Amino acid sequence: MPQSADKVLDHASLFREPEYVELLARKRQGEGNPPDVKVQEIADWTKSWDYREKNFARESLVVNPAKACQPLGAVFAAAGFERTMSFVHGSQGCVAYYRSHLSRHFKEPCSAVSSSMTEDAAVFGGLQNMIDGLANTYKLYSPKMIAVSTTCMAEVIGDDLQSFISNAKTKGSVPEDYDVPFAHTPAFVGSHTTGYDNMVKGILEHFWKGKTRVDNGSINIIPGFDGFAVGNNRELKRILDLMGVSYNILSDVSDQFDTPSDGEYRMYDGGTPLDVVKDAVNAKATVSLQEYCSPKTLDYAASFGQETASFHYPLGVGGTDEFLVKISELSGKAIPEALELERGRLVDAIADSQAYLHGKTYAIFGDPDFVYAMARFVLETGGEPRHLLATNGNKAWAEKLETLLASSPFGKEGKVWAGKDLWHLRSLLATEPVDLLIGNSYGKYLERDCGVPLIRLMFPIFDRHHHHRFPVWGYQGGLRVLVTVLDKIFDRLDDDGSQAGVNDISFDLTR
Amino acid sequence: MSEPLKKRVEAAFDEPGCEKNRSKDAKERKKGCSKPLTPGAAAGGCAYDGAKIALQPITDVVHLVHGPLACEGNGWDNRHAASSGPTLFRQGFTTDLTGMDVVMGNGEKRLYRAIKEAIARHSPAAVFVYVTCVTALIGDDVEAVCRHASEKLGTPCIPVNAPGFAGSKNLGNKLAGEALLDHVIGTREPDITTTTDINILGEYNLSGEFWQVRPLFDRLGIRVHTCMAGDARYNDIASSHRVRLNMMVCSTALMNVARKMEERFGIPYFEGSFYGISDTSDALRTMARMLAERGGPADLPERAEILIAAEEARAWARLEPYRAALAGKRVLLYTGGVKSWSIVAALQEIGMVIVSTSVRKSTEEDKDRIRALMGTDAHMVDAIPPREMYAMLKRGDADIMLSGGRTQFVALKAKMPWMDINQERHTAFAGYDGMVSLVHELHRSLSNPVWEDVRRPAPWDAAPADVVQ
DSSP states (O other), X not given: OOOOSSSOOOHHHHTTSHHHHXXXXXXXXXXXXXXXXXXXXXXXXXXXXXXXXXXXXXXXXXXXXXXXXXXXXXXXXXXXXXXXXXXXXXXHHHHHHHHHHHHHHHSSXXXXXXXXOOHHHHHHOSHHHHHXXXXXXXXXXXXXXXXXXXXXXXXXXXXXXXXHHHHHHHTTSSOTTSXXXXXXXXXXXXXXXXXXXXXXXXXXXXXXXXXXXXXXXXXXXXXXXXXXXXXXXXXXHHHHHHHTOOEEESSOOTTTTOOOOSSOOOSSOOOBOHHHHHHGGGXXXXXXXXXXXXXXHHHHHHTTTOEEEEOBOOBHHHHHHHHHHHHHHHHXXXXXXXXXXXXXXXXXXXXXTHHHHTTOEEEEESSHHXXXXXXXXXXXXXXXXXXXXXXXXXXXXXXXXXXXXXXSGGGTXXXXXXXXXXXXXXXXXXXSOOSEEEEOTTHHHHHHHHOOOEEEOSSOOOSSOSGGGSOOSHHHHHHHHHHHHHHHHHHHHHHHTOSTTXXXXXXXSOO | OOHHHHHHHHHHHOOTTOHHHHTSOHHHXXXXXXXXXXXXXXXXXXXXXXXXXXXXXXTTSEEEEESXXXXXXXXXXXXXXXXXXXXGGGSOEEOOOOXXXXXXXXXXXXXXXXXXXXXXXHOOSOEEEEEOHHHHHTTOOHHHHHHHHHHHHSSOEEEEOOOGGGOBHHHHHHHHHHHHHHHTTTSSOOSOOOTTEEEEEEEOOBTTTHHHHHHHHHHHTOEEEEEEETTBOHHHHHXXXXXXXXXXXXXXXXXXXXXXXXXXXXXXXXXXXXXXXXXXXXXXXXXXXXXXXTTSOTTHHHHHHHHHHHHHHHHHHHHHHHHHHHTTOEEEEEOOTTHHHHHHHHHHHTTOEEEEEEOTTOOHHHHHHHHHHHSSSTTEEOOOOHHHHHHHHHHTOOSEEEEOHHHXXXXXXXXXXXXXXXXXOOSOOOHHHHHHHHHHHHHHHHHOTHHHHHHSOOTTTSOGGGOOO
């Protein structure tokens, strides 16, 4: 046996032992697979223009989608409020997915419960599950607020959350005046960014309904669904504090998804205090950092007479400039010198490295706002965004991005792909190769398959740890993005010269 | 400074091949050709550094630095002299002298053991031993150790006596040349000789740029015996004294080698450059003519002309697309030596305007050429103090600065596009193809969008009309 107690091999090495190699080879023989040559031939063909055309003619089948479903966004949004438990009305398996998805990315526990609907609930309606579920959640986990969203199952049978919750309160599941905001979040509509929007709006509606706004000059900020929220939200607060702005972040998950190991388990940590949410109706303005994560919420805020503004994930020089200028305008606070220095440092760093960044070609996939921001940053560095893809991007997004590309000579060969999936992207990478791929962990298959180095800057990042702890927003965050991209460029240069005496002429010490 | 070293430095300063040197009286000459150092003012590299960079591109030898760690540590593998074979020269070898070795006087023993170990482990073609300030001060007799080691171990051990305090980097280049003259050149006979053999002195094959030029010689049937020292093999340098002609490309660096090879072996030399189209052509032309005069094929000059015409036409055709974008752009050149004029010609050829060029390390001949090219010497500047350079750049006197890595940051802080043309760069600029690369790089540097960001004030500082939304 290759495995022994004296020297235990892990899976990476164990199955390369000859016994396993032979066993696996025999197994393959028995499966009646086509010959390797044939397999290779077909694999090569799937990288051709011919296949690309067939691939893009796909109408019904989605392969490797780069998006998640509404309730994931809702659970994420709810996690950003003080002692809030997400209660997803529907089947429990869905909720297990959201929890594991968020846990695997943030490397933190993620609490969310479900009403565990079963077949009879599907037939007779899920009211009883709501009544029992809210009561149990309230008793078991002592949240300060329970945020209810829905899975498809509840949506298909048409459960009415408002009346269910009110019924449950009548039945004494939770006190009458207890906060149970809700949002209908069917996965068959939109994506996780839609769910985020719906949940934030649901929570605001719960607290704001019927109120009259008395302008207190503060600014509400909605960060949007963001895998880098831990680092980004903290950076955001640092920037706003430097400016002396009075602000309310509506949904701040930075502490919830980054609890310390100090002997205490925190089911809830940080988050926007509920009193702040209540008072936020009186804000001067509500600003979204991700336009496609908050259209309904912004409309709702505007209905109270608040000013609204939205951005596309403020990253890089121009993206951050715009954000700061707007905040300065809304708050009447000047942008402090400290931030101007940071701006200068980011510009300096890009200039220092421009020779390595100039003309690099990129494929970028992910959420619409991120893809926009990243493409914009790439243009700032003299790189050329070529394939820009968001499975959850719509036509308006595509047009906006096309305008961005048209604004720079470096964008002229860029193409925007709204609603396409990662299997489409594979065809794009195979037929029109680029230097670098920016996206999430799922891009690693494309990296291996098409030989394009992957840079992980998008949720979810499952196979690398702790990236989310560092910001990518603002000028400081821009530095991190820059370094991440450069590291990949330099690593690739070194890999290309890794054989001593063969191809290492440019295996340079100083660059 | 030890007596032999003092003598050698004096000899290096007595340079009949150099007009500037000849124009001095005996007393002036003794002071040397580099400017006296100003304590407290920023200065460049030392003699050791100069010697090391001149010889380091010899690929198949151990370069052993006798001194405390950092002399080697700081300079280890920091230039991209490319090798077509051996990589031994990229390893950092040092005796890593400690305080105890200094106090106890163990330096020589340690050096001998280090040489022995290096030979045993790496079987180098030779060992070059570099003296540093510390080992010179404690009086280690490196020449004696090398002599002894060469005899005992059967591998040539070459002392390079250029401790840092001896003087400037440029002096170090010359002392490295002296080491080659004293211990290497002429110690072996070449396997073959032809009537078109040449050496190229002061060519370091940075970023492999000489490989862009070499095919030109191949096409003319000119055999490059060795470069000193780019991509060189020890044996080739040792047998380099049988060639017909030396070409000297980095004018002040190895002038002494060229002159002494002429004295000792009757090899004439000429000075030329591979930077720029007309310079490359001139070099080929001169080379062909001189070789023909020295017994090479009589039709060589004629063949050279045909090649030159074809190559120039090809290069111009490839440069033409850039002319529109680059003509009229103003360049500040901050380099030295041969590049101070060779690049001027090249850039003028595509219509760029030279705001000024620095002549810090240039010879009188270099300066003459600049005068000829620019019509006046108004644009020649000596070393520019960083503060002044900053002001020039800030004023927008130029559109781009071309310089070495050390002044890069002055340019960037003054919001000025910058391009690296010194040793740490990564693009090969020599020859006809190199000029196209240089112009391509210039165009890239000037068109990178980051310069817009660099020059654009933060939007909240700008007048409302300037804000880009």
